[in-house]
Amino acid sequence: MSRTLLRSAAPALRGAIVPPSIRLATTPLLLARAFNTTAPIVEPVPPEQQQHVKNAVNPTAHHVRPLAFKKSHPAPPPAPIEDSVRNLLPFLAAQPGHYITVHIHGFPYLVQEGDEIRLPFRMPGVLPGDVLRLNRASVIGSRDYTMKGAPHIDERVFECRATVTGTESEPLRIKIKKKRRQRRARRVHSKHRYTILRISELNIKNADDVEL
Structure with missing residues (x-):
């Protein structure tokens, strides 16, 4: 019923005269809509005022670019302990x-x-009973203290010796190797040997005995 009334009253509303007060009230709204739809005008910015990608001013001859992010170490790290060794x-x-x-x-x-x-290999040139001086070490430590090398520790600080106790061998392994579209098969025998060492001496020298 309401749709029928609206359809019947539509021709009358189209020909109706709108009062001037209503016209003046609607005119600024239309102008505002038309003004908002226009593209904004962007004025060029001088190069010295342009912002960097990281939100910092671009460096110039008389201006140094500040750091854009927070410093991880605002103060310099403490100096190392003198003669710590x-x-x-x-x-x-x-x-x-x-x-x-x-x-x-x-x-x-x-x-x-x-x-x-x-x-994991057989050390060449050694026999059971030989004593070896191990002079390459990267870490020496105890319960509360640890000394680390960069990359190795000075060999005058410690003495580490190992005794060769013998060699071991794994069981003989036989591997059959084949190739496609060939009737021949090859057998490969392998029996690796390993050297066994025992750490017989580990001493750490005092600072008076070492000229550092």
Whole structure:
């Protein structure tokens, strides 16, 4: 019923005369809509006032660009302890139960005195009973103190010796190798041997015995 009334009254409303007060009230609204739809005018900014991508002013001849992000270290880090090796080496040597990370042919091993090492290869030129001086170490420590090298520790600080106890061999392995579309098969025999070492001595020298 309401739709029928609106349709019947539509021609009359189209021809109706709108009062001037209503016309004046609607005119600024239309103008505002038309003004808002226009594209904004962007004025060029001088190069010295342009902002950097990281929200900082571009550097010029008389201006240095400030840091855009917060500094991770606002104050310089504290200076290292002078003669730390000379001051702390006696405490490290006094504590028992030392451990060391020695490097043998590029392989690191974390051991203590009395431990055994099974090298993943057969060390050439050694026999059972030989004593080896291990002079490459990256870490020496005790319960409360640790000395780290960069990359290795001076060999005058410690003495680490290992005794060759013998060699071990794995069971014989036979691997059959084939190729596609060939009736021939090849058998490869392998029996690797390993050298066994025992850490017989581990001593850390005092600062008076070492000229650092």
